[in-house]
Amino acid sequence: MTAGPLRVATVITRLAGGAGVLALRGAVALDPATHRVAVITGSGALLPDAEAAGLEVIVEPALRAPISPAHDLLALHRLTTLLRRRRFDVVHTHCSKAGALGRIAARRAGVGRIVHTYHGFGFHEFQSGFRRRAYVEIERGLGRITDLALCVGSGVAVEALRRGLLAPDRIRTTGVAVDHDAPTRTARARRRARQRLGLAPTDLVVGSVGRLTYQKAPEDFVAALRALNRPGVVGVWIGDGELAEPMRARIAESGARVVLAGERDDVAELLPAFDVFALPSRYEGLPLAIVEAMVCGVPVVATAVNAVGDVVAPGETGLLVPPGRPELLAASIAHLLDSPGVADRLAVAARARIDGRHRIEALAGTLVEAYGAR
Known part of the structure; x- marks a missing residue:
């Protein structure tokens, strides 16, 4: 040296x-x-x-x-x-x-x-x-x-x-x-984020962040929203990748309302738009997006893969489902949308869990x- x-x-x-x-x-x-x-x-x-x-x-x-x-x-x-x-x-x-x-x-x-x-x-x-x-x-x-x-x-x-x-x-x-000073899910931040995404204040928003790749299983995200089959629910996927075009075709066929927001440099400012954060990945390490959603105060549903359980403790700081089971992903999303008290409790516990960490x-x-x- x-x-x-x-x-x-x-x-x-x-x-x-x-x-x-x-x-x-x-x-x-x-x-x-x-x-x-x-x-x-x-x-x-x-x-x-x-x-x-x-x-x-x-x-x-x-x-x-x-x-x-x-x-x-x-x-x-x-x-x-x-x-x-x-x-x-x-x-x-x-x-x-x-x-x-x-x-x-x-x-x-x-x-x-x-x-x-x-x-x-x-x-x-x-x-x-x-x-x-x-x-x-x-x-x-x-x-x-x-x-x-x-x-x-x-x-x-x-x-x-x-x-x-x-x-x-x-x-x-x-x-x-992660940036612990990023915007949290206040009413004002939620309103501004939805304006950026072109969403209505009354929409129920299920969001995800990640590359559109096989690893992230975006087709399961669309399948879960289709299984959810609820008026007023819109899915938002932030990120781009090689599956962008196939996903557009799949969304059109599904009948679900899903916005592909593409690659963005303002993800932290967009997260407050979400009512639920859902990550359907086939495999992961410890996803940055999940921790950022927790910092923001958004309740999380994710697949039980690799190190996701480091931060998502089932029933304590979020909900976990097996990978490749979009019907269970849909059921967990529905539970959080139908039970705002539970969703808020999980979000508060999640933020407390990562306070001072990462x-x-x-x-x-x-x-x-x-x-x-x-």
Whole structure:
């Protein structure tokens, strides 16, 4: 290592979504006098935010989410060359694809410390046994070249330990980082948020935030609203993704009233519009959107996957349903809409549960410790 600030390369496939927000917030929270961060990514809606925050941004177009041997080999070669030339002290990777290519490149380049954040995993129970075992073995191999793994949520950390991805002493549990000063669900904030979304004051609004991807199961969100079958109920999905067009067709066929609000940079200001926050994901780490909804004071219904239970305690701070069961999601939404006293109690308990937790300052401290001192 040379004198001066630690030189950190944050490597992520897409600087977008919850993982992108968390990676960016962590990089921005570090003191530039002690940590000089460069973000290396293939793409992402948050690129302008990173540049506006004064971070160095390096776009590597070959770094893409889908498995593509030609692009993956090219990305590995370019990342190795870049990391070797720039002589970073720490490489911090996020998510599966960048986690694999970035860690291998860092090892080849002789980087002194390699840190990886598990926002979730690429292996799941709904996959074939062969594919699931292959992904687990890949992660175990990558774990042998990883100095420290940061797991977003205790459910993710437990899974990493259970699968033997790294030695127990090299696994840490971390939370997400949210703005606790974001707008809360007051009458005024609710009215302004609904005006931004073009909704009526009398609408009953069931909302969600996330990329329109297979992981998030937006089709179950639409199916739940169809099963709900209530006049005056409107669904709002904030976020974009590769399933945007198929979802528009599905919504038209369903007869449900659903607004696809697209990618927005004012999510915190829009959350007060929701009467219920519903997340139907097939799998997750610890979703940033759920914690932000709790900070806002919106009651939550979510699927019982991975680390969601860290913050959604069934019947205490929200409601949980099994993934892939939109009829149960609809029933839970209906319960909260029909029982405003219950919904308010859950929302108040949820906000109290996360009070003082999941702060950006805490994430910065975790990263400083993970990267190590000179």
